[in-house]
Amino acid sequence: MSQAGRVGNGEAVVLVADDDAVTRRLLCRHLEAAGYQVIEAADGAEATAHLTTDLAVALIDLQMPRVSGLDCLRHAQRHCPDLPVLVISQFSEVRDAVAAMKEGAFDYVTKPVDPEELLVHVAQARRSARLTQENRQLKEVVGGSMPAEIIGGDSAASRTLFEQIEKIVPIDATVLITGESGTGKTTIARFIHQHGPRGSQPFVVVNCGALPRELIEAELFGHVRGAFTGAVADRPGRADMADGGTLFLDEIGDLPLELQPKLLAFLQDRIVEPIGGGKRRKVDVRVIAATHQDLESKVAAGAFRQDLYFRLNVLPITVPPLRERPEDVPLLCDHILRRIAGKRGQDPFVLREGAREKLVQHRWPGNVRELENVLERATAFATDREIDVDDLGFAADVVSAPPGEGGRLAGRTLEEIERQAIVETLEWAEGNKKQAARTLGIDEKSIYNKMKRLGISWNRG
Numbered sequence: 114m115s116q117a118g119r120v121g122n123g124e125a126v127v128l129v130a131d132d133d134a135v136t137r138r139l140l141c142r143h144l145e146a147a148g149y150q151v152i153e154a155a156d157g158a159e160a161t162a163h164l165t166t167d168l169a170v171a172l173i174d175l176q177m178p179r180v181s182g183l184d185c186l187r188h189a190q191r192h193c194p195d196l197p198v199l200v201i202s203q204f205s206e207v208r209d210a211v212a213a214m215k216e217g218a219f220d221y222v223t224k225p226v227d228p229e230e231l232l233v234h235v236a237q238a239r240r241s242a243r244l245t246q247e248n249r250q251l252k253e254v255v256g257g258s259m260p261a262e263i264i265g266g267d268s269a270a271s272r273t274l275f276e277q278i279e280k281i282v283p284i285d286a287t288v289l290i291t292g293e294s295g296t297g298k299t300t301i302a303r304f305i306h307q308h309g310p311r312g313s314q315p316f317v318v319v320n321c322g323a324l325p326r327e328l329i330e331a332e333l334f335g336h337v338r339g340a341f342t343g344a345v346a347d348r349p350g351r352a353d354m355a356d357g358g359t360l361f362l363d364e365i366g367d368l369p370l371e372l373q374p375k376l377l378a379f380l381q382d383r384i385v386e387p388i389g390g391g392k393r394r395k396v397d398v399r400v401i402a403a404t405h406q407d408l409e410s411k412v413a414a415g416a417f418r419q420d421l422y423f424r425l426n427v428l429p430i431t432v433p434p435l436r437e438r439p440e441d442v443p444l445l446c447d448h449i450l451r452r453i454a455g456k457r458g459q460d461p462f463v464l465r466e467g468a469r470e471k472l473v474q475h476r477w478p479g480n481v482r483e484l485e486n487v488l489e490r491a492t493a494f495a496t497d498r499e500i501d502v503d504d505l506g507f508a509a510d511v512v513s514a515p516p517g518e519g520g521r522l523a524g525r526t527l528e529e530i531e532r533q534a535i536v537e538t539l540e541w542a543e544g545n546k547k548q549a550a551r552t553l554g555i556d557e558k559s560i561y562n563k564m565k566r567l568g569i570s571w572n573r574g
């Protein structure tokens with residue numbers, strides 16, 4: 114059961130999910146009186162069906178049948194990460210509410226809910242979500258104007274890469290950047306944008322791998338009010354926001370097959386057509402796409418359209434993995450260490466010779482991002498300004514053990530075994546956490562939590 118109330122309070126829509134009809138009605142009445150639109154859900158399953166990015170706030174009771182409040186919260190975090198969730202709990206369940214906050218709930222309200230308090234919480238949640246969203250959008254748009262530095266050039270592989278980039282920069286055509294995770298594809302995309310003819314215009318990112326499939330089209334092309342459940346206002350897409358500048362399609366290999374014809378049509382005529390039949394608008398954007406996947410194999414396997422691949426692959430760039438350009442490691446280390454010290458307002462760190470050698474020899478399955486993480490950690494733990502091998506925190510024996518050759522399990526702690534399983538799977542998945550999580554049979558959030566707990570520094574950002 115769901116119903117919309119009267120429009121007001123900036124047309125903000127609040128989802129109220131509670132199986133207790135009396136409480137639910139009461140909450141709805143308070144919110145409607147304050148001018149909010151309200152959508153009701155009588156259990157967790159109904160609530161998850163209504164969780165969309167167009168909600169302003171979700172109020173979710175922790176104890177609900179079918180799908181628990183905690184699972185609704187998790188669903189919200191996966192599908193609409195910017196949506197603030199307020200959990201409702203009995204006073205006696207405050208511990209659960211606090212646990213929900215640890216999982217990402219914005220705040221909690223206890224039953225019986227005080228109307229004044231409720232409205233304050235909802236207003237705070239909205240304000241905070243708006244700030245986060247604006248911040249992120251700003252970062253994504255103006256991020257293109259923060260100078261992108263590409264360090265390297267001591268290896269033949271990176272010299273060839275730099276020559277390619279230099280040639281591509283002034284040509285205002287579509288670029289396809291391929292390479293393992295963490296090799297610098299996004300950095301190169303920004304660099305090309307900044308130094309090319311559109312450098313003063315926006316650089317707008319759409320991460321096709323991070324967005325749930327049902328949201329990608331709306332993010333790209335926008336939607337009109339009423340286009341789908343929860344689309345309560347017109348919203349422009351990122352292709353619109355990029356007008357005049359560059360649209361960066363990250364993880365293009367993850368674009369679902371059913372959306373590929375739409376992107377192809379857009380690449381052909383640059384016309385943005387919002388979902389729900391809004392006004393068609395021509396935009397002027399340069400497209401740069403990137404992927405860590407082998408698109409040719411995906412085409413051969415029927416998972417990526419060949420015509421789209423050809424449209425994207427106008428100016429191809431392949432970024433070599435760091436292990437194929439070890440000569441670049443010292444340069445990168447100096448650059449990263451300078452950046453870390455600058456950020457912390459400290460004097461530069463010095464890499465001792467042994468540590469430098471170790472870093473050059475490492476295979477870097479997570480590439481430059483892994484190198485950054487290792488150095489961040491090493492500088493945090495170094496007792497003086499000098500970084501030694503021990504500061505690198507390589508669980509060397511574990512990390513370098515090839516998959517399946519980790520030795521006998523008996524005599525080792527579960528934590529060690531878990532750590533090894535994660536590290537090896539990440540290596541195998543070339544740093545791709547989504548893929549590693551899938552292989553390990555856990556969800557993506559769990560792999561992040563486990564990595565944090567076990568101190569594995571393999572962040573993809």
Ligand SMILES: Nc1ncnc2c1ncn2[C@@H]1O[C@H](COP(=O)(O)OP(=O)(O)OP(=O)(O)O)[C@@H](O)[C@H]1O
Binds near residue numbers: 263363
């Ligand atoms: N050549 C380089 N010079 C300086 N910094 C670099 C270079 N390559 C990568 N980096 C740094 O490494 C990190 C990862 O780079 P980036 O995000 O561009 O990689 P990516 O290939 O886009 O990764 P993913 O596939 O995971 O999105 C960034 O912090 C970036 O600044």
